[in-house]
Amino acid sequence: MARLCKDGFEREFIEEQREVYGIAYTQNILSGRWKYIILWFLKPSERRYSEIKAFLGNISQGSLTKQLRELEAEGLIHRQVYPEVPPRVEYSLTSKGKELLPIIDLMEEYGKKFGEQVELSNEQA
Amino acid sequence: MARLCKDGFEREFIEEQREVYGIAYTQNILSGRWKYIILWFLKPSERRYSEIKAFLGNISQGSLTKQLRELEAEGLIHRQVYPEVPPRVEYSLTSKGKELLPIIDLMEEYGKKFGEQVELSNEQA
DNA sequence: CGGTATCCTCGACGATACTG
DNA sequence: CAGTATCGTCGAGGATACCG
Secondary structure: OOOOOOOOOOOHHHOOOHHHHHHHHHHHHOOOOOHHHHHHHHOOOOEEHHHHHHHHOOOOHHHHHHHHHHHHHOOOEEEEEEOOOOOEEEEEEOHHHHOOHHHHHHHHHHHHHHHHHHHHHOOOO | OOOOOOOOOOOHHHOOOHHHHHHHHHHHHOOOOOHHHHHHHHOOOOEEHHHHHHHHOOOOHHHHHHHHHHHHHOOOEEEEEEOOOOOEEEEEEOHHHHOOHHHHHHHHHHHHHHHHHHHHHOOOO
């Protein structure tokens, strides 16, 4: 079977290993280089496309659009288009997206705790 | 700057966006298709190489070895070699690895909550 | 401003063969 | 049993150009 597999996850083993299914699912909807950070960036408030792009800095327009579309398709963010000239588009977290924030917060906390050490110990590498 | 970037994360923006650094770090050490699940599988007890391979099923030996080596290099798992014939190698979580379990548990919980729905609603797709 | 469309690179991963 | 070595594929993501 193995649906929901945009990013190369066929995962037939899901059939037998039901317990692991949840992890695989969550990993799948957050696959990609920028999704965690986009969600984190949307935490305080909705953001315009250009704000997100400026924050991420070195992301290409194509990639950003793709990641946003995928997040929208998974129901994690809402895309609000204001029919103005020039156009304005604002992205915000849905409730399903907000429920990911505890995970992202934990990851931030974990990285702050262990990442700094790596940075120091790599100083010479 | 931008060290710790095995998987294509240059991330100059880390310099300005310190807050995001933790997320990027954690995402980096868990990059790869199998790492979450390997860690999850090591939760109850240490496991032999062949046990892990059997559980994951459709992973190639090369990939599994690579993922395990990366996890070991990041200090998330411990590799215990028993000099026997035939050889026996057991992998176990380190304390740094165990501290990731809350994150993985949350992901499992999240996926169980939302993933099942997708599976049902995709039944026709 | 907020996208599309197209091309290209590059690295993760699988397949296969071989080994101490 | 637990790897190593080599090769090939495949797709994510960047670069660039253009559009309503």
